[in-house]
Amino acid sequence: VVAALKANDNAALGAQHVYNLALALVAPLGSDDNRIRHVVTCLQYRRATAGDVGCEVTVNPTSVAISASPFFGDGSVRTTNRNVGGGSLGMQPAMVDSFFDVFAGDLSYSQQTSNVGLLQVTWGRVTSSVPGSHFYIDDGSNLRDGTTGPDGSPNTGIRVKADLIPSPPLAGQVVSVRGVASAMTVAPGVCARLLIPRNAADIVQLAP
Numbered sequence: 001v002v003a004a005l006k007a008n009d010n011a012a013l014g015a016q017h018v019y020n021l022a023l024a025l026v027a028p029l030g031s032d033d034n035r036i037r038h039v040v041t042c043l044q045y046r047r048a049t050a051g052d053v054g055c056e057v058t059v060n061p062t063s064v065a066i067s068a069s070p071f072f073g074d075g076s077v078r079t080t081n082r083n084v085g086g087g088s089l090g091m092q093p094a095m096v097d098s099f100f101d102v103f104a105g106d107l108s109y110s111q112q113t114s115n116v117g118l119l120q121v122t123w124g125r126v127t128s129s130v131p132g133s134h135f136y137i138d139d140g141s142n143l144r145d146g147t148t149g150p151d152g153s154p155n156t157g158i159r160v161k162a163d164l165i166p167s168p169p170l171a172g173q174v175v176s177v178r179g180v181a182s183a184m185t186v187a188p189g190v191c192a193r194l195l196i197p198r199n200a201a202d203i204v205q206l207a208p
Helices: 033-045
Strands: 096-101 106-109 119-130 134-138 158-161 174-187 190-197 203-207
Touching: 096 174, 096 190, 158 174
Parallel strands: 158 190
Antiparallel strands: 096 106, 119 134, 119 174, 134 158, 174 190, 174 203
16 A cells, blocks of 8 residues: 555545554655654554544554665666556557567567656666667566567567667676666567666666
């Protein structure tokens, strides 16, 4: 359950007590731990009982653990390869997860929330690299977009645009990449993930 709450908001979740519920409080960018604790304090204070007017259910946590935010200071968000791009939204088609034969209908598409256009950080081992053009990374999601590498084997992972990167990573290296989630056409009506780094500094080698 993700609640978009601020201090003094009512947690109107229904008409019954809820026990052992894990609640994630998502604070706006720039919020500090004290503000998050203040929201939790408000939730702890309002203890609903069956006799309360309106029978409002509140969350009374027995413990509070504040985790590090998944957001970087520049607004980018860490995510797995599979979450990059996401599913369909309005006119934006879904990203293909597995593409072996478009004519045989051997396709599966992402069911994740669409996030094309957002700045994201993902990571993985370089499975294919074409200097002056692009490289592919795979974090174990084993995505297939229907394209092939320089040796003719199917590409695995997501494509990272690298035409302006002087020294792109080599196959086998493990890297993290910060970039804008985009899409490319790999067949008529089929879109695949494309991550576009802003500059060379957005690519960080994690392991040789």
